[in-house]
Amino acid sequence: PYIELSLGLLYLTNVFPILTNALTVVILGISSIGVIKSVLSKQKIKCACLGDIFNLPMSTVTIIEDVLMVLMALGMLYYLQG
Numbered sequence: 527p528y529i530e531l532s533l534g535l536l537y538l539t540n541v542f543p544i545l546t547n548a549l550t551v552v553i554l555g556i557s558s559i560g561v562i563k564s565v566l567s568k569q570k571i572k573c574a575c576l577g578d579i580f581n582l583p584m585s586t587v588t589i590i591e592d593v594l595m596v597l598m599a600l601g602m603l604y605y606l607q608g
Contacts (some may be wrong), residue, residue, distance in 0.1 A: 529553055533553070546600075547602045558589060
C-alpha cells in the first residue's frame with residue numbers, strides 16, 4: 527500500500543510523469559501476476575488495501591484493478607510519447 531500511495535502522490539504532483547507511469551506498469555504488473563497466482567491457487571490472502579478493515583480477500587476485483595492500472599499507465603506512456 528505504501529508503494530501505491532507513493533505512486534498516487536507522484537500522479538497528483540505530476541512529477542516525472544514518464545517515470546511515474548513506467549514504475550506503475552512494472553510494479554502493478556508484478557503485483558497482478560502475484561494476485562492471479564494466489565487467486566488461481568485458492569489461497570485466502572487478505573487484500574493489502576482494505577483487507578484488515580473489512581476482512582476482504584484478494585479476488586477477481588483485485589486482478590481487474592491491477593490490470594486496469596497497468597493499461598491506463600501504458601496508455602499514458604503512449605500519449606506522453608506522441
